[in-house]
Amino acid sequence: MKKIMLTGDRPTGKLHVGHYVGSLRRRVELQNSGEYDDIFIMIADAQALTDNADNPEKVRQNIIEVALDYLACGLDPEKSTLLIQSQIPELCELSFYYMNLVTVSRLQRNPTVKSEIQMRNFEASIPVGFFTYPISQAADITAFKATTVPVGEDQMPMLEQTKEIVHKFNSVYGETLVDPKILLPDNQACLRLPGIDGKAKMSKSLNNCIYLSEEPEEIKKKVFSMFTDPNHIRIEDPGRLEGNTVFTYLDAFCRPEYFPEFLPEYANLDELKDHYKRGGLGDMKVKRFLNNVLQAELEPIRNRRKEFQKDIPAVYEILRKGSEKAEKAAAQTLKEVKAAMKINYFDDEELIRMQAAKYTEE
Numbered sequence: 001m002k003k004i005m006l007t008g009d010r011p012t013g014k015l016h017v018g019h020y021v022g023s024l025r026r027r028v029e030l031q032n033s034g035e036y037d038d039i040f041i042m043i044a045d046a047q048a049l050t051d052n053a054d055n056p057e058k059v060r061q062n063i064i065e066v067a068l069d070y071l072a073c074g075l076d077p078e079k080s081t082l083l084i085q086s087q088i089p090e091l092c093e094l095s096f097y098y099m100n101l102v103t104v105s106r107l108q109r110n111p112t113v114k115s116e117i118q119m120r121n122f123e124a125s126i127p128v129g130f131f132t133y134p135i136s137q138a139a140d141i142t143a144f145k146a147t148t149v150p151v152g153e154d155q156m157p158m159l160e161q162t163k164e165i166v167h168k169f170n171s172v173y174g175e176t177l178v179d180p181k182i183l184l185p186d187n188q189a190c191l192r193l194p195g196i197d198g199k200a201k202m203s204k205s206l207n208n209c210i211y212l213s214e215e216p217e218e219i220k221k222k223v224f225s226m227f228t229d230p231n232h233i234r235i236e237d238p239g240r241l242e243g244n245t246v247f248t249y250l251d252a253f254c255r256p257e258y259f260p261e262f263l264p265e266y267a268n269l270d271e272l273k274d275h276y277k278r279g280g281l282g283d284m285k286v287k288r289f290l291n292n293v294l295q296a297e298l299e300p301i302r303n304r305r306k307e308f309q310k311d312i313p314a315v316y317e318i319l320r321k322g323s324e325k326a327e328k329a330a331a332q333t334l335k336e337v338k339a340a341m342k343i344n345y346f347d348d349e350e351l352i353r354m355q356a357a358k359y360t361e362e
């Protein structure tokens with residue numbers, strides 16, 4: 001069986017370091033591993049519209065930002081197909097048929113949908129399109145016959161819902177759809193990188209993100225304002241690592257080679273952590289180190305982004321070509337789906353012959 005990777009993001013803002021460690025970095029590694037026969041990276045504008053119906057301009061403006069962030073991180077259009085979800089009409093058609101395989105109560109139980117309904121104050125009136133977006137996400141994943149879906153932990157319920165749809169479809173209509181596997185970050189800190197304020201979720205409205213395109217001065221300011229251990233007041237005080245954002249970010253970003261480069265008095269992160277726990281290591285020193293680490297990680301990304309920013313029409317062209325290629329793949333799957341459901345009447349010579357026989361006299 002072919003190895004196919006698919007994943008995507010909603011274009012509601014620039015991507016931040018949480019997106020990076022949660023999925024983007026992994027995608028680029030997998031892309032460059034050469035192990036995949038096909039890679040599809042989707043800008044999920046139609047999904048973004050399910051809770052931004054009154055603000056389509058926000059979604060429209062951010063498509064290019066997400067595309068630039070993708071290219072900046074090293075996604076390479078020669079190796080990965082970058083596409084815009086709304087340009088693949090086959091996804092709607094697949095969703096329409098999958099809707100018959102999912103119950104309202106099952107969608108109501110989807111933990112991601114549940115928490116998003118709360119977050120958006122949708123309790124009183126939930127848009128139907130929003131409510132059913134897990135079904136459309138199943139269409140995204142199955143349309144491209146994805147075997148591997150690298151996403152953050154928050155997407156786990158979406159993958160479970162997709163797998164249920166796949167199993168149901170295959171058991172009702174015969175083996176047709178590919179069962180996808182979720183690929184979570186292997187490092188605990190990357191599963192859900194907190195905001196710089198220590199809050200569980202990074203979000204634009206909380207103003208607690210570090211964006212991939214952030215300028216060096218801004219990164220530094222944000223690192224130095226990071227939440228640490230509120231009881232670690234004097235340098236001699238023992239410090240706590242749990243819930244200490246600076247250490248969570250080091251867990252997510254630090255590479256061994258950064259110690260000789262920026263902090264040679266420690267051999268590795270464990271030594272640094274031990275010293276902090278014991279007491280005698282100040283927050284400023286750790287923050288200075290984290291700032292150096294983040295600057296080193298983000299500089300090449302920011303520079304590559306600036307190169308791509310010089311030719312925006314070329315970026316749209318990459319997306320157009322990618323969407324065209326993606327549509328062909330989705331059209332093939334849709335054809336197979338319709339054949340499995342036997343709603344491919346005009347291709348079904350057997351059906352036409354049988355129906356004719358019914359009305360043949362003698």
Ligand code: TRP
Binds near residue numbers: 042
């Ligand atoms: N739901 C994802 C998010 O919120 C975006 C997305 C849409 C996606 N379709 C997908 C992710 C298919 C993985 C696979 O970011």
